[in-house]
Amino acid sequence: MEVVSIERSTYEELLTSFNSFVAQMRALADRGTDKKLGDWLDNQDVCQILNISPRTLQTLRDNGTLAFSQIYRKVYYKPEDVESILHVVADRDKESKMNNLKTSSL
Numbered sequence: 001m002e003v004v005s006i007e008r009s010t011y012e013e014l015l016t017s018f019n020s021f022v023a024q025m026r027a028l029a030d031r032g033t034d035k036k037l038g039d040w041l042d043n044q045d046v047c048q049i050l051n052i053s054p055r056t057l058q059t060l061r062d063n064g065t066l067a068f069s070q071i072y073r074k075v076y077y078k079p080e081d082v083e084s085i086l087h088v089v090a091d092r093d094k095e096s097k098m099n100n101l102k103t104s105s106l
Contacts, residue, residue, distance in 0.1 A: 040069075040076040049082055050089045060085065 006014075041049070046066075047057055060066040065088060067081045 039079055041079055041082060042077075043075055046077050046082055050086065052089060060089075 043054060043057060046052075047054055050057070052060075057066070061068050061075070066077065066085055069076050
């Protein structure tokens, strides 16, 4: 083992810089926690919640109805964005059922 000797002022500067770095890393970690990254939903979760097919989910993304984030090839959705379109999907189901009833009665 080799012993290295440095001046006290150099050691204190190094320690101050290190503590500053640690504080910045903690702030970044807290920012990530505030966004609740662990709560994001994937395609399968959203399809189950909305009771829709993957293709319908793709259409909702394509036409801008549902916001999403993509990391590499994986797509994620904020729970609040999914909740905000529950009524859109429910309205589409009602319209579809009404149209099916009209065409079947003709």
